[in-house]
Amino acid sequence: MRPLPRFRVHRPESLEEALELLATLEKAKPIAGGTDLIPLMREVKVDVKHLIDLSRIEELNFIREEGGYIRIGATTTLSDLVESELIASKAPALWEAAASMGSPQIRNRGTIGGNLCNASPAADLGPPLLALEAEAEIRSLDESRCIPIGEVFAGPKVNSLAEDELLTEVRFKTPPQGAGSAFEKIGRRKAVTLALVNAAAYIEVEDKTCRVARLALGAVADRPMRLGEAEEMLRGKELSEELIEEVSALCSKLVRPIDDIRASAWYRREMSRVLSRRVLLKAWRRCKA
């Protein structure tokens, strides 16, 4: 384990100030909860001279429903998500993912923005936010842009943001009455574990017909992925356990997992089928409830 590099910590109190520090300081990185960044810096050489602490920026910490969207500030912690009635009732997939992560200690520090920007292929918030078709607001000093959540991920542990950019907000359309969503993951144990495979589904049913079906899996490719072909098989159909079984079998063929120290590609394919079935069934049940 290596000592932490020598860096200076800056504690801006406004977003403007943070963006200015990022734009002007050399080798500067944002830090939110630090639950990924600190272990990473102990493991590998990270070339950083300045850390910009985002935890004091009030305007980045919120969960609210506004204009038909649920909007979540980047430094909202996983505990904040778990304690939110709004998230629990409207986006159970996101709630279940947050509740499954790390430990109470980690959830009290880790943030939604950090989980996304760390860009782990196994990021637990990836699949539910893909299934909810969330967008990320990206800001720099002179620009603001909005990208689909999947585009935050550029590759394993690499995000797509420029050095002077910050992810400031995640938002998705408030799911209508009668929509259902669900998240499941398989790890080596129940807590403080990286997902071997994780999955989320979002379903809208109208007059017994599936109007919207979205399915996303994580830790089975270089970044969390949507399973478009599987979704197409569900859209416009009357859902049944048999159909979901068939779609889930297809999912194990659509994923692109690798062998690594945590699991084999074969096992991940098998679990892609199992988890796809579980989240689709659970999301469907929640539509009916």
Added chain:
Amino acid sequence: MLRFKLNGEWIECEAEHNETLLDLLREKLGIKSVKRGCNVGECGACTVLLDGRPVNSCLLLAPLVEGRSVETLEGLRDKPIMRELIEAFVEDGAIQCGFCTPGMLISAYSLLSRNPKPSEEEVRRAIAGNLCRCTGYVNIVKAILDASERLRSED
């Protein structure tokens, strides 16, 4: 100069920018209940309360606690909930080597402060971030449940 509340009292001290709260507490401030186990946020031996919530002090850079409140076992030991927990840990044999004990107590204290009547499942979830390498979980869970029961019978 770093200024924060430690166990209820404002203190000022020097801290390096790349120093963790764990190192600051143990090496400079003499707070030895906070243990260094894994140093990567998995074992929970370094758990402290930050603004009332359990966090891993090995993952927290010292400069980030500026203006905030940090509590350790040294400051919590005389609180009614903690006294009951300590007594139950001793009586139930929930301490083997003792290394994980301060962190376990902090997590248990946080749970009982929010939820005076937890289920066994809730207790297990509350200490999910605290490893006991003697594997004495059965008695630890029992002690936390016993403490919660005694606190309620006192009311």
